[in-house]
Amino acid sequence: MSQSSLWQIHTQTGDFAELCNGLYQRETAAIAKGNFVSAQAVQLRIASLPYYINRTAHAMMEVVAQGYSPLLLDTQNASWSAKQSKKSPWTDQFAERHVSGDNEQGNDAEYAKTVRWYLQADIAPGLVVPVLLADHIIIDCIDRVDVQQNRIRTNVAGWFSLTRDAYLNDGQMGCKRLLKPNKKIMISACAGHCWQGNSKQLPIIPTLRELLLSCSINWKNFKKPLVI
Structure with a gap:
């Protein structure tokens, strides 16, 4: 057909x-x-x-x-x-920071995983990515990758530094966080799920642009967007 x-x-x-x-x-x-x-x-x-x-x-x-x-x-x-989980899906990516000896735990470890994912060679402009805004996740897309300065710019949220200090410093990042996509996080973003603390709130319906971007998500491989 x-x-x-x-x-x-x-x-x-x-x-x-x-x-x-x-x-x-x-x-x-x-x-x-x-x-x-x-x-x-x-x-x-x-x-x-x-x-x-x-x-x-x-x-x-x-x-x-x-x-x-x-x-x-x-x-x-x-x-x-989609069914909304009891707790926000980004909690695991931003656990309380705790470092013991040479072992990275909590935010340090999650920082490393997120940065490794975004610094891979196959991350390119046009890729749909999740961005945390306070109590919910929006669907955004990469429009520029700056390899020399280890940073990525998304169309709506702007620049995100992938250096350690900037990523772990809430004051520098403001209320925005670039998340590593996984199924729970992307479902939450597409369905507009919201939380206040760990209490579920009424969903926020994504914008027309976000709905269109959601149709490009390849749920089997988040690095390879669909062409619809």
Whole structure:
């Protein structure tokens, strides 16, 4: 079956129409509350909606149809859904720091694992990555890799230093943390799961951009994004 045939099948279903409707409602509400510098900026945003909403809806239905994603598609709310764990999935990556002798434990050990993952040669721009913002994880993507200075820039969150001192220094990093992707963390990001401390909160629905990026996640190999 050709790609154009799959597109036609998706667009003819009630689920596709419901998904698009949900995305339109959410995006128009966001535009209405937005702070735009000019009427032209609003016009450009509205003009681009049909393309991005159709592209996102198609991609979401495609990854479900092909069995690429472990997430459930909620067409009515135009979002992904998944069971939320009792504790935040990033807890293990940021355990209380404790160093004994020459053995790295806690944050030092997790720092080393995360940095090793991001400094590998096959990490490239366009890769979907998770970023922790206080109480929830957003889906972002790498747009620049600076090998000389050991740092990575993501499209939304900006620069992240992969040197030891910067990574372990909360004051320098602010409230942002670049996480190493794993299944629990990526599911949490896609479904918008939130915690306050270790108490579950109501989910935050990811942005249209995040939903589109979520369809590029290769759940079998996070270093090799899907092309949908």
